[in-house]
């Protein structure tokens with residue numbers, strides 16, 4: 001293994017091996033996320049690794065599987081081309097470097113698949129594209145059409161237009177959101193370690209590889225650090241948060257060593273490489289799945305104790321009477337965070353009224369809505385069907 005780590009790997013029991021093989025053999029639609037740590041090195045883009053992976057992806061395609069690639073590496077590819085001596089530090093420099101590097105990266109993917117007669121399509125997305133539901137649905141239609149045409153979409157964050165506050169965080173999150181968006185059967189996250197270890201292998205030589213994970217809890221999150229390697233962005237913590245999103249969507253995810261020889265083919269042959277995250281059941285689908293995975297709600301409603309209880313314990317909708325305060329400016333249908341008076345997140349929902357209207361009807365009975373704002377869309381500010389609780393999201 002090229003990471004140089006010698007993981008202490010506990011053996012899988014037969015049931016888990018069978019389960020792993022089932023997930024892989026049944027998976028028809030795949031999201032394969034490839035980190036900068038795999039695709040790039042000190043000399044920029046590593047074309048040898050890229051070609052090894054594209055050869056395997058072509059083989060999976062030829063066997064009838066649909067593949068969406070989420071490819072990092074634009075910034076790292078641009079550094080050398082621009083002639084910088086180190087990775088850029090400021091946001092404008094990163095964005096400019098990514099603009100140069102993205103063409104290098106995309107050209108390399110296109111060339112790699114050309115010999116198999118597979119077309120690729122560049123898809124650059126920002127969080128805004130997925131936060132707004134109509135743009136989320138547009139992105140879904142485009143990806144669906146590309147897959148129907150047999151084209152391999154190569155997705156990256158639109159680094160040149162995003163600023164720090166509206167970034168996805170990184171491509172780990174993006175790959176999980178895309179998986180939910182297109183109804184993928186499996187997410188493969190390729191990085192530069194053998195998988196998830198019980199502690200950061202850079203600082204703990206005795207770290208153990210975790211083979212199977214059945215749920216991402218705080219104990220597991222404590223295993224991972226947010227610090228990436230020299231060229232990565234999100235680190236292992238962001239991969240765990242991505243796994244959480246996948247599991248909420250009922251999609252299994254595997255973190256596997258991207259530079260390991262034939263890693264993708266061996267995974268599909270049932271070899272237990274990396275760490276497999278097993279979903280218990282599909283928690284959400286459709287609109288609730290989109291809501292649960294939203295990374296950036298557009299505003300906040302502060303609720304009184306009664307409303308907080310009604311939403312948390314009684315499965316009720318949110319009425320204006322329970323709203324104490326409105327934060328942010330948003331329109332009808334916006335996703336907002338609902339928090340209690342102590343600032344604790346209760347859940348996320350879509351509002352039936354815009355922020356300026358909620359400002360006028362907060363703390364009042366639903367029968368008063370029309371007199372206060374001139375019309376009544378509904379009694380509820382957030383209907384239960386458009387709400388997910390925080391501990392489910």
Ligand SMILES: Nc1ncnc2c1ncn2[C@@H]1O[C@H](COP(=O)(O)OP(=O)(O)O)[C@@H](O)[C@H]1O
Pocket residue numbers: 034035036037038072190191192193195196197198199200201202223224225226227228229230231232233234235236237
């Ligand atoms: N518990 C852990 N298990 C495995 N790797 C970890 C852990 N905690 C931190 N890491 C680090 O996370 C790094 C991978 O994240 P990152 O650099 O963002 O990669 P990528 O570019 O593939 O997204 C690894 O190089 C590893 O050192």
Ligand SMILES: N[C@@H](CCC(=O)OP(=O)(O)O)C(=O)O
Pocket residue numbers: 034035036037071072073074075076098156157159169170171172228231232233234235
């Ligand atoms: N969009 C950036 C990559 C961001 C990112 O998530 O990087 P990584 O942690 O290596 O997957 C780029 O192409 O350089």
